Each structure stands twice: as structure tokens, then as C-alpha cells.
């Protein structure tokens with residue numbers, strides 16, 4: 001694990017959708033699917049990003065353009081440098097021999113992409129607001145898509161689509177990452193069908209190595225004990241799907257159910 005940022009050269013950039021770019025860099029760190037790195041842009045900030053491609057000597061992050069930091073990353077060109085430290089966190093515990101379903105919402109697919117690469121014969125559900133936000137279509141052509149506006153695939157949410165699939169299929173395990181409200185509903189649905197879940201939480205993070213307490217969820221540090229949690233662990237984490245900690249350190253209601 002690297003605790004001080006190391007400067008790496010961006011060796012390739014792939015536009016996954018109008019809002020998402022993937023930045024490839026030379027790497028020989030041992031990443032487990034679901035782990036993340038802290039990316040540093042000198043004089044600006046440092047933010048967490050999951051590893052979305054793991055290849056021999058090369059890794060990548062896929063970045064959704066949102067605010068100041070991700071806009072700055074999107075301006076980077078091949079040959080530019082960025083600082084990285086990590087890998088951090090507990091990734092997915094991948095079990096072979098099961099019949100799994102992957103459920104990704106929006107940029108949450110970045111965290112699941114290396115799970116898909118590692119497991120044979122997975123069912124994949126990707127949801128987005130509209131067709132232009134779908135990513136990795138060429139990488140995973142077998143994905144079942146859904147959109148809020150119906151511009152591609154099933155019209156509805158990933159939870160609606162998973163519910164449809166469960167009418168005719170069974171799964172032994174669901175791996176999910178996306179907005180917390182979506183994941184909360186996926187976990188509830190899976191509970192009713194007695195399906196085990198592995199959930200990657202995305203909480204506001206500052207240090208990335210368990211010191212600051214910013215990403216706490218019911219006493220669990222998402223950066224150390226997570227970001228991946230099992231449904232059994234989440235059932236003991238009352239804040240999951242309900243309470244978050246804002247950048248200011250204040251506790252706030254995440255969603256009203």
C-alpha cells in the first residue's frame with residue numbers, strides 16, 4: 001500500500017459516455033475488485049475513485065464529471081500526471097460457482113466492472129437516467145439496460161428490472177453499487193428472496209485510511225471496513241440508506257422512506 005501519493009502518467013484516455021472518461025495508468029499495485037485509490041491533483045484536492053480496469057501492469061479509473069475536481073480530471077490529456085495512493089479498503093469477496101447478478105446504477109458500474117471481468121457467466125443490470133449515461137456498452141455487450149426515461153432498454157429503475165428478472169430466474173448472490181437509495185432497495189428486495197448481497201458504499205471520504213471518521217456509517221469506516229459490506233453487516237448498520245455525514249461533519253438525513 002502506498003501512503004504518499006505517487007505521480008503516475010496517464011497513458012490512455014477512453015470516453016465511455018459524454019460525462020464519463022476512463023484514465024489508464026501504468027501500475028503494478030495489487031488491486032482487488034472494489035478497492036479504491038485516492039487521486040491527487042496538486043494544489044487542488046484529493047478524492048476517492050474505484051479501480052475500474054485491472055490489466056497486466058495497467059489500471060484505470062472511470063470518472064463522472066460532477067464538480068471542480070472531476071472537471072479538472074476531465075481536462076487531463078495522455079502524458080499528463082496525477083498522484084495516486086492506495087489501494088485502500090475491503091474489496092469484493094468473489095465466489096465462483098454461484099449464479100450472480102450484478103446491479104449497477106450510474107457511475108457505480110465502475111466499481112462492478114472488475115467483478116464482471118473476474119466472474120464467468122454473470123447477469124448484468126445497468127441503470128441510468130437516460131441512454132447517454134450508459135457506460136461500458138462495448139465492454140459488456142450482454143448487459144441488460146434500464147433507464148428512467150426509457151430511452152434505452154427497460155423503462156424503470158434497476159430495482160424494477162431486478163424484480164422482473166426474479167419472476168423467472170434465481171440468483172445466489174447480488175453485487176451492487178450505485179446511489180445509496182437504490183442499493184437500499186436492492187438489499188430489501190434480495191432479503192425477500194433470501195439472496196445474499198455484496199454492496200459497495202459511496203460515502204464522503206477525506207483521508208481514505210481510517211483516521212478522520214468522515215465516512216463513518218454506524219461505526220463502520222467505509223474506507224477501512226468497506227467500501228464493500230455484506231447484507232448481514234448492513235442489517236446491523238442502521239445509518240445505511242438513512243443517515244449520512246456531510247462534508248462539514250454534520251449528520252444528515254439521506255433519504256426519507
Ligand SMILES: Cc1cc2nc3c(=O)[nH]c(=O)nc-3n(C[C@H](O)[C@H](O)[C@H](O)COP(=O)(O)OP(=O)(O)OC[C@H]3O[C@@H](n4cnc5c(N)ncnc54)[C@H](O)[C@@H]3O)c2cc1C
Nearest residue numbers: 047048049050062063064067068069070110202203204205
Ligand atoms: C469509495 C469511493 C469510490 C468512488 N469511486 C468513484 C468512481 O469510480 N468514479 C467516480 O466518478 N466517482 C467515484 N466516487 C465519487 C467521487 O469521489 C466524487 O464524485 C468526486 O470526489 C467528486 O468531486 P468533485 O469536486 O468533482 O465534485 P463536488 O462538486 O465536490 O461533489 C459532487 C458530489 O460528489 C461526491 N463527493 C465529493 N467529494 C467527495 C469525496 N471526497 N468523497 C466521496 N464523495 C465525494 C458528493 O456526493 C458530492 O455531492 C467514489 C467515492 C467513493 C467514496
